[in-house]
Amino acid sequence: xxxxxxxxxxxxxxxxxxxxxxxxxxxxxxxxxxxxxxxxxxxxxxxxxxxxxxxxxxxxxxxxxxxxxxxxxxxxxxxxxxxxxxxxxxxxxxxxxxxxxxxxxxxxxxxxxxxxxxxxxxxxxxxxxxxxxxxxxxxxxxxxxxxxxxxxxxxxxxxxxxxxxxxxxxxxxxxxxxxxxxxxxxxxxxxxxxxxxxxxxxxxxxxxxxxxxxxxxxxxxxxxxxxxxxxxxxxxxxxxxxxxxxxxxxxxxxxxxxxxxxxxxxxxxxxxxxxxxxxxxxxxxxxxxxxxxxxxxxxxxxxxxxxxxxxxxxxxxxxxxxxxxxxxxxxxxxxxxxxxxxxxxxxxxx
Amino acid sequence: xxxxxxxxxxxxxxxxxxxxxxxxxxxxxxxxxxxxxxxxxxxxxxxxxxxxxxxxxxxxxxxxxxxxxxxxxxxxxxxxxxxxxxxxxxxxxxxxxxxxxxxxxxxxxxxxxxxxxxxxxxxxxxxxxxxxxxxxxxxxxxxxxxxxxxxxxxxxxxxxxxxxxxxxxxxxxxxxxxxxxxxxxxxxxxxxxxxxxxxxxxxxxxxxxxxxxxxxxxxxxxxxxxxxxxxxxxxxxxxxxxxxxxxxxxxxxxxxxxxxxxxxxxxxxxxxxxxxxxxxxxxxxxxxxxxxxxxxxxxxxxxxxxxxxxxxxxxxxxxxxxxxxxxxxxxxxxxxxxxxxxxxxxxxxx
Numbered sequence: 001x002x003x004x005x006x007x008x009x010x011x012x013x014x015x016x017x018x019x020x021x022x023x024x025x026x027x028x029x030x031x032x033x034x035x036x037x038x039x040x041x042x043x044x045x046x047x048x049x050x051x052x053x054x055x056x057x058x059x060x061x062x063x064x065x066x067x068x069x070x071x072x073x074x075x076x077x078x079x080x081x082x083x084x085x086x087x088x089x090x091x092x093x094x095x096x097x098x099x100x101x102x103x104x105x106x107x108x109x110x111x112x113x114x115x116x117x118x119x120x121x122x123x124x125x126x127x128x129x130x131x132x133x134x135x136x137x138x139x140x141x142x143x144x145x146x147x148x149x150x151x152x153x154x155x156x157x158x159x160x161x162x163x164x165x166x167x168x169x170x171x172x173x174x175x176x177x178x179x180x181x182x183x184x185x186x187x188x189x190x191x192x193x194x195x196x197x198x199x200x201x202x203x204x205x206x207x208x209x210x211x212x213x214x215x216x217x218x219x220x221x222x223x224x225x226x227x228x229x230x231x232x233x234x235x236x237x238x239x240x241x242x243x244x245x246x247x248x249x250x251x252x253x254x255x256x257x258x259x260x261x262x263x264x265x266x267x268x269x270x271x272x273x274x275x276x277x278x279x280x281x282x283x284x285x286x287x288x289x290x291x292x293x294x295x296x297x298x299x300x301x302x303x304x305x306x307x308x309x310x311x312x313x314x315x316x317x318x319x320x321x322x323x324x325x326x327x328x329x330x331x332x333x334x335x336x337x338x339x340x341x342x343x344x345x346x347x348x349x350x
Numbered sequence: 351x352x353x354x355x356x357x358x359x360x361x362x363x364x365x366x367x368x369x370x371x372x373x374x375x376x377x378x379x380x381x382x383x384x385x386x387x388x389x390x391x392x393x394x395x396x397x398x399x400x401x402x403x404x405x406x407x408x409x410x411x412x413x414x415x416x417x418x419x420x421x422x423x424x425x426x427x428x429x430x431x432x433x434x435x436x437x438x439x440x441x442x443x444x445x446x447x448x449x450x451x452x453x454x455x456x457x458x459x460x461x462x463x464x465x466x467x468x469x470x471x472x473x474x475x476x477x478x479x480x481x482x483x484x485x486x487x488x489x490x491x492x493x494x495x496x497x498x499x500x501x502x503x504x505x506x507x508x509x510x511x512x513x514x515x516x517x518x519x520x521x522x523x524x525x526x527x528x529x530x531x532x533x534x535x536x537x538x539x540x541x542x543x544x545x546x547x548x549x550x551x552x553x554x555x556x557x558x559x560x561x562x563x564x565x566x567x568x569x570x571x572x573x574x575x576x577x578x579x580x581x582x583x584x585x586x587x588x589x590x591x592x593x594x595x596x597x598x599x600x601x602x603x604x605x606x607x608x609x610x611x612x613x614x615x616x617x618x619x620x621x622x623x624x625x626x627x628x629x630x631x632x633x634x635x636x637x638x639x640x641x642x643x644x645x646x647x648x649x650x651x652x653x654x655x656x657x658x659x660x661x662x663x664x665x666x667x668x669x670x671x672x673x674x675x676x677x678x679x680x681x682x683x684x685x686x687x688x689x690x691x692x693x694x695x696x697x698x699x700x
Contacts, residue, residue: 171570171573171574172573172586173565173568173569173570173572173573173574174570175586176561176564176565176586176590177565179561180530180558180561180562180565183558183561187537187538187554187558188537189539204537208530208533208537211526211529211530211533212530214526215523215526215527215530215566216565218523219523220521220523220524220646220647220649220651220652221649221651222523223521223522223523224521224523224651224652224655236522236525236526240526296570296646297570299570299571301570301571301574302570302574305574
């Protein structure tokens with residue numbers, strides 16, 4: 001189950017692997033020699049107060065963050081900030097089912113929660129980089145789940161937080177949507193309980209998974225506007241086959257399932273006995289809640305009710321008919337909106 | 351493949367079966383001895399000008415129309431109108447894969463289009479009932495597709511039209527959503543290319559199909575509000591298992607697939623060489639376009655752009671966080687809105 005060439009530095013580099021040792025997991029078990037794949041941009045200053053942490057989303061790696069969000073003149077400007085992009089566990093570059101050794105390999109990979117990622121990132125930042133203050137934590141989708149977890153778990157360390165297109169407590173609707181993604185993969189006979197030889201054996205399941213992403217990841221207005229034509233596809237089916245299916249096809253099914261399980265259960269209220277308001281009440285970071293207007297599963301309204309529970313936070317929605325997958329950077333105007341909000345947030349004294 | 355007890359008068363009666371003879375189909379082939387299952391309410395007056403036609407939606411029958419929409423004091427009042435509810439071909443009561451004889455049986459059922467249903471209904475109404483004017487055609491979802499088809503195909507016959515939660519030309523997004531429903535069923539090994547013995551053999555596929563309906567049929571706000579609790583379920587999973595899965599489980603998979611194929615291809619622009627504006631320009635019926643605010647696949651905006659192409663039409667959206675499946679009658683306020691609009695439409699001189 002090792003050696004999937006997709007998850008290498010050729011496609012996703014440069015990044016560095018850090019072994020943070022044994023990570024005890026919230027749902028039991030542990031990851032030995034837990035490796036985090038980390039891409040950094042810019043330099044940590046002497047005061048060590050210019051660090052920005054960016055956790056990654058489902059199926060995404062540090063590469064798309066670099067390509068779409070980091071650059072000179074952008075909010076995430078390496079000339080000003082030390083930007084640390086940490087690939088989530090299970091995402092394929094950090095310790096994941098397909099690259100885990102021994103007892104944690106493949107289908108035997110233990111259950112990892114958002115909180116496990118955040119504790120792993122905390123260990124890395126404090127012990128390896130000597131960072132004890134983050135100017136900003138920002139992430140989209142599962143990156144937003146990790147952003148909320150950071151702000152609730154380590155409030156003294158997070159000065160600003162920008163969860164984009166994600167929630168602090170996953171909704172029941174989103175849980176069920178993700179379950180349909182999971183089942184698209186696991187019901188493929190080629191999946192074989194996770195003991196497939198290569199992702200190719202699960203190609204049909206991965207294609208169904210890609211179709212579900214197509215239905216829910218963009219929006220009805222995206223299709224009405226024929227937005228996929230702007231991506232170079234002349235029909236919806238060509239878009240499904242060439243873009244969506246092509247995107248997911250090389251990925252490891254067990255890796256995707258590890259992330260999906262984690263995504264379904266993102267929930268900061270675990271820090272307060274299930275009381276979401278109490279958990280969000282722990283946040284001291286200046287927080288901009290940034291849903292995407294046409295997001296079909298991290299819906300703006302679901303984000304809005306959480307924003308109202310965070311003291312001093314602001315609701316800063318992004319308008320885009322590209323829906324959730326505007327995160328991919330397909331809509332330049334959405335990126336400009338995100339940048340403007342992040343620049344305003346970074347300019348806010350805390 | 352016959353004898354599915356679900357599709358009988360015990361659950362869905364009373365209704366009457368009319369044999370309209372051989373129906374030549376738009377995509378080739380024919381249905382011999384095509385039977386339409388018809389429920390009527392009220393009496394046709396001497397002038398034969400008080401008839402209302404109600405076609406049915408995916409998986410729905412004349413029974414839910416009777417239970418939810420027809421009654422004294424309602425817009426569809428049997429004391430005033432002769433209400434004719436015609437079950438769509440493939441819906442299980444009219445000629446459908448599971449009850450078709452010989453060469454059209456089961457997986458061999460021919461492809462039936464919305465236009466085939468409407469021509470069959472036209473033959474029934476004109477030849478059997480002697481009706482040549484309809485005071486109103488009203489239907490939800492696939493019933494709306496048939497309503498549009500009626501208004502475009504037989505403009506001289508349709509005085510008023512009320513397509514609810516449906517479009518005149520199906521969208522690419524909706525086509526793809528429906529494809530995920532289809533694949534949930536066809537990828538079940540028990541489906542066996544349509545040659546299963548009973549729906550039980552396809553239970554797992556039907557359950558996945560029910561989950562997709564749960565994600566798309568209601569809305570994110572439906573789940574945030576815990577609306578399923580009002581239906582007597584204390585968790586989302588109990589709702590999925592008890593309500594959604596239970597609803598679809600007894601249905602015939604080939605019947606569902608026949609309807610899904612038809613739904614995907616609903617398109618009145620076929621009457622004008624693909625020119626939707628020209629096709630909708632043929633409508634002379636006073637038309638109220640009635641999407642549901644939180645519908646995730648027959649989205650209000652998709653309905654709005656069509657409404658603007660219909661002369662003298664009005665945009666009359668229904669507000670309900672129950673989304674598309676508010677059609678089931680789960681939201682009394684949505685029903686009141688629908689009734690008010692239909693009463694206004696019926697009161698409009700034409």
